[in-house]
Amino acid sequence: MDEDQPQLINRPSNDPERATILLMGLRRGGKSSICKVVFHNMQPLDTIYLESTSQPTTDHYSSLIDLAVMELPGQLNYFEPSYDSETLFKSVGALVYVIDSQDEYLNALTNLAMIIEYAYKVNPKIHIEVLIHKVDGLSEDFRLDTQRDIMQRIGDELLDLGIEGVQVSFHLTSIFDHSIYEAFSRIIQKLIMELPNLENLLDNLVLHSRIEKAFLFDINSKIYVATDSSPVDIQTYEVCAEFIDATVDLYDLYQAKDGSNRSGKLQCKSFLQNGYILVFNKMIRGLALIALLKNDANSGCDLNDSISIIDYNIDVFNKALKEIWKNSIIKALPSPEDTKN
Numbered sequence: 181m182d183e184d185q186p187q188l189i190n191r192p193s194n195d196p197e198r199a200t201i202l203l204m205g206l207r208r209g210g211k212s213s214i215c216k217v218v219f220h221n222m223q224p225l226d227t228i229y230l231e232s233t234s235q236p237t238t239d240h241y242s243s244l245i246d247l248a249v250m251e252l253p254g255q256l257n258y259f260e261p262s263y264d265s266e267t268l269f270k271s272v273g274a275l276v277y278v279i280d281s282q283d284e285y286l287n288a289l290t291n292l293a294m295i296i297e298y299a300y301k302v303n304p305k306i307h308i309e310v311l312i313h314k315v316d317g318l319s320e321d322f323r324l325d326t327q328r329d330i331m332q333r334i335g336d337e338l339l340d341l342g343i344e345g346v347q348v349s350f351h352l353t354s355i356f357d358h359s360i361y362e363a364f365s366r367i368i369q370k371l372i373m374e375l376p377n378l379e380n381l382l383d384n385l386v387l388h389s390r391i392e393k394a395f396l397f398d399i400n401s402k403i404y405v406a407t408d409s410s411p412v413d414i415q416t417y418e419v420c421a422e423f424i425d426a427t428v429d430l431y432d433l434y435q436a437k438d439g440s441n442r443s444g445k446l447q448c449k450s451f452l453q454n455g456y457i458l459v460f461n462k463m464i465r466g467l468a469l470i471a472l473l474k475n476d477a478n479s480g481c482d483l484n485d486s487i488s489i490i491d492y493n494i495d496v497f498n499k500a501l502k503e504i505w506k507n508s509i510i511k512a513l514p515s516p517e518d519t520k521n
């Protein structure tokens with residue numbers, strides 16, 4: 181069996197732990213564009229040809245976790261009696277509300293406050309994430325002013341509605357740079373139950389391997405599902421994401437026509453001009469571990485020795501990842517008692 185293929189059983193499709201993200205917002209806010217760019221590799225400029233969505237749509241993605249992203253069209257009235265909003269909000273892990281920062285947003289804020297009030301009532305565990313979107317059209321200063329204004333107004337609206345204790349996270353995003361991937365990475369990480377274990381493993385890997393930063397990426401979407409506990413700097417993220425594209429493109433280019441060289445094992449190292457080294461290792465479930473280290477001639481360590489240690493430690497990491505995944509599957513499966521009922 182191909183060592184790299186997921187050999188473990190998939191979570192059942194009716195698994196209550198399945199992470200569902202609900203994308204909401206007024207018309208033309210950018211919801212479909214975000215889905216297409218992040219999950220379908222559409223070029224950002226091509227989104228101008230997208231037609232307005234008239235029906236709720238759901239896309240399923242399988243990465244470390246099975247993820248469903250449901251988009252609700254801006255013109256839908258979720259609070260109509262015929263629409264079963266309660267069941268919908270109860271089944272959702274994160275509510276992502278998209279605000280067009282280039283447009284008049286006061287109506288969007290009133291709509292958002294109403295949705296938060298309802299969603300929080302039926303599902304207090306829901307994560308509420310606000311994307312202050314299309315910030316590519318705003319100057320650096322104006323972005324921060326807009327964020328401050330939106331946070332203040334939402335706070336006031338919630339206070340007026342008598343809602344306290346709701347955690348709302350805000351992200352400045354655009355499909356024209358990496359900010360949308362960064363935001364989705366943070367949102368999806370909140371839905372991964374195994375995250376503390378993964379972060380712990382990555383911290384250990386960094387500590388024992390002279391690595392400066394390590395990311396566990398989903399190769400297709402370029403979302404990172406975990407990283408070590410040192411702060412994420414967006415430029416490092418960008419370099420790592422581009423390195424994934426370059427590695428995968430090269431791999432595809434050199435594969436035999438019948439695909440016979442697809443052993444499944446994919447590793448790549450790149451020596452950058454600034455003295456840094458990037459290491460790519462494919463893991464289970466379409467994931468890749470990307471490590472960034474400094475090739476420091478004054479460190480007294482032999483580079484080849486350091487790389488051998490890193491390769492060994494990454495192998496150990498991969499085994500641990502498989503274990504974590506296996507255990508999470510076992511936990512997610514219904515117990516015999518549940519199936520009897």
Ligand SMILES: Nc1nc2c(ncn2[C@@H]2O[C@H](COP(=O)(O)OP(=O)(O)OP(=O)(O)O)[C@@H](O)[C@H]2O)c(=O)[nH]1
Nearest residue numbers: 208209210211212213227228232233254314354355
């Ligand atoms: N400048 C800029 N334009 C964007 C961005 N994201 C989306 N757009 C544009 O916004 C317009 C509307 O995007 P859609 O994705 O169709 O919006 P929607 O929220 O799905 O709209 P409905 O389907 O009507 O609910 C398109 O022309 C996109 O190209 C962004 O980050 N920056």
